[in-house]
Amino acid sequence: MKAIAALLACLTLAATVHADQRFDFASFDIPGDGRIVVPVVEGESLSGIAATIDQRTNGALTVAAKEASFLGEANATLTLYGVAPYSRIDLIGLGAETVSRSTAEDFGGTAASLLAGTEGGSVQILWDVDNADREATAARVAFGYLLRSYRFDKHQADKIDPDTLPVVRLLSNDNSQASFVSDLVHLAAGVYFARNMPSEPANLVYPQAFVDRAKELFEGLDNVKIKVLDEEELQRLGMGAHWGVGKGSSRPPRLLIIEYMAGGNSPPVVLAGKGITFDTGGISLKDNDGMWAMKGDLGGAGVVTGTVLAAARRGAPVNVVALAALAENMPSGTAIRPGDVLTSMSGITIEIISTDAEGRLVLSDAVHYGQVTYEPSVLIDVATLTGSAGRALGDDYAAVFGRHDELIEQLTAASSAANEAIWRLPLDDAHFEQIKSDFADIKNGGAGYPGASVGAAFIGSFVAEDQVWAHLDIASVDLQEEDRPTVPKGYSGWSVRTLDEYLRRHHQQ
Numbered sequence: 001m002k003a004i005a006a007l008l009a010c011l012t013l014a015a016t017v018h019a020d021q022r023f024d025f026a027s028f029d030i031p032g033d034g035r036i037v038v039p040v041v042e043g044e045s046l047s048g049i050a051a052t053i054d055q056r057t058n059g060a061l062t063v064a065a066k067e068a069s070f071l072g073e074a075n076a077t078l079t080l081y082g083v084a085p086y087s088r089i090d091l092i093g094l095g096a097e098t099v100s101r102s103t104a105e106d107f108g109g110t111a112a113s114l115l116a117g118t119e120g121g122s123v124q125i126l127w128d129v130d131n132a133d134r135e136a137t138a139a140r141v142a143f144g145y146l147l148r149s150y151r152f153d154k155h156q157a158d159k160i161d162p163d164t165l166p167v168v169r170l171l172s173n174d175n176s177q178a179s180f181v182s183d184l185v186h187l188a189a190g191v192y193f194a195r196n197m198p199s200e201p202a203n204l205v206y207p208q209a210f211v212d213r214a215k216e217l218f219e220g221l222d223n224v225k226i227k228v229l230d231e232e233e234l235q236r237l238g239m240g241a242h243w244g245v246g247k248g249s250s251r252p253p254r255l256l257i258i259e260y261m262a263g264g265n266s267p268p269v270v271l272a273g274k275g276i277t278f279d280t281g282g283i284s285l286k287d288n289d290g291m292w293a294m295k296g297d298l299g300g301a302g303v304v305t306g307t308v309l310a311a312a313r314r315g316a317p318v319n320v321v322a323l324a325a326l327a328e329n330m331p332s333g334t335a336i337r338p339g340d341v342l343t344s345m346s347g348i349t350i351e352i353i354s355t356d357a358e359g360r361l362v363l364s365d366a367v368h369y370g371q372v373t374y375e376p377s378v379l380i381d382v383a384t385l386t387g388s389a390g391r392a393l394g395d396d397y398a399a400v401f402g403r404h405d406e407l408i409e410q411l412t413a414a415s416s417a418a419n420e421a422i423w424r425l426p427l428d429d430a431h432f433e434q435i436k437s438d439f440a441d442i443k444n445g446g447a448g449y450p451g452a453s454v455g456a457a458f459i460g461s462f463v464a465e466d467q468v469w470a471h472l473d474i475a476s477v478d479l480q481e482e483d484r485p486t487v488p489k490g491y492s493g494w495s496v497r498t499l500d501e502y503l504r505r506h507h508q509q
Contacts, residue, residue, distance in 0.1 A: 021149055023142050024169040025177035028128045035088040037111045037125040040072035042096040049126050057083050075110050075485055090114050101135035102419040106485035108144030119164040127172040139176035143184040147486040150192060152199040183314050187500055190310030194303045194493030198296030202278035207254040207326035214256060214305050221312045223262040229255040239365040240343040241350055245358045246327030248282055248335025253327035260312045261319045263509045267377040268319035270370035274359040274383035275301025275326035282329045282355030283337050296491055299478040300382035301326060307499040317509040323370050325362035341440045345369060346462050351437040353445035359383050360444060360455055364462045371467055379469045381459055382495055388451030390476025397423040398477045398494060401456035402470035411470055411502055418497035431457035
């Protein structure tokens with residue numbers, strides 16, 4: 001067996017906990033004792049590995065499964081203790097369908113949730129499933145385990161001691177260890193970063209602090225260039241919308257630009273993320289109820305930065321640029337007011353109806369800057385933009401909008417493979433009509449329903465019609481109220497995996 005501990009050192013800066021989780025990969029062999037995790041295909045009777053373990057325990061699994069009405073449904077679990085010769089057996093259902101890579105990740109994540117309180121020694125995960133497709137590998141199981149193991153306890157006295165974590169041994173014959181070491185662990189780092197930034201309090205992560213943390217993570221990586229536009233540069237370039245949002249705070253705004261160019265001469269994909277490090281609503285002040293969660297209004301910036309971090313760390317042959325539009329939306333004597341008119345970098349003037357519709361303002365300058373600077377093949381913006389998206393789709397789907405059907409189809413397929421669902425909502429001429437202003441070219445609010453489509457139309461007003469573009473509204477999925485197989489309760493980093501999958505499928509050279 002080859003222990004993998006040092007390989008996870010790359011997570012140390014990107015994650016706050018479990019950076020020292022140790023993994024072993026080894027050839028498949030059913031252990032004679034110890035703690036084991038067993039996959040169970042749905043059915044009236046045990047089959048495959050589960051049937052073999054049942055024989056070794058003299059039918060104890062069959063008896064326990066019957067008593068517990070456990071049939072192996074997807075993500076169903078049954079834990080048994082002291083069933084000789086094993087000290088612990090965890091049965092995890094795979095469902096009845098062909099086992100996909102998402103199923104493998106969910107299996108690993110579910111295992112991590114069951115074993116969260118386990119200390120010392122080792123846990124042996126058995127992964128040899130007859131009806132698995134070629135992507136449902138042990139590496140994907142380990143990836144799911146790592147994603148679910150995330151905890152944000154940085155500011156708590158009672159932290160998990162990494163030295164007490166058991167070694168996780170993955171027993172399989174699919175030879176997927178290399179893909180975990182060279183690839184998936186880096187994708188996990190990108191997801192961790194996108195979870196960490198909104199989890200941090202706003203007194204510690206503000207525009208310049210976000211910049212500093214990102215720079216630290218990218219230090220020493222090949223093919224990376226980082227630029228930062230400060231408040232003076234934003235004003236010099238005429239980014240009146242971005243500057244307008246940030247000028248009410250004592251912590252000035254920033255546009256963080258991360259270029260990762262390893263894909264030859266092809267035009268880059270530009271990813272623009274909303275990075276409101278705290279959103280009070282500005283002069284249009286929010287109610288206090290739930291305002292604490294507005295420290296997470298930088299989720300889009302975390303996602304686009306995390307996506308490029310994953311690509312750069314694994315050395316992906318792709319050209320991609322992250323634009324993190326960072327500002328703190330605060331009320332003060334220098335803050336913008338409802339009724340003000342701002343001039344964006346594009347020259348489009350904006351009437352401010354609500355200072356609480358600020359994310360679309362910072363993105364309006366970011367997407368324009370991305371177009372004129374990089375002439376991208378594809379432009380995608382990501383934002384915790386509207387509660388309307390959640391009212392339409394709940395917390396199971398992010399919303400996607402755009403004018404280009406092929407891109408929407410590609411992103412939807414990527415999201416399905418990546419285990420992060422998105423759903424297309426409408427965007428048409430009527431939504432652009434709704435944001436016309438009597439006092440400027442367009443207005444940033446007060447346009448009525450449907451709010452998510454209107455928000456997309458606002459950002460789309462700054463994107464040329466022939467520019468391939470999509471808008472991802474992740475407001476409803478960014479903060480999860482309940483655990484999911486690969487996402488613990490809290491900030492999810494939703495769409496890092498989707499964007500990573502999209503880049504792999506359509507832009508890697």
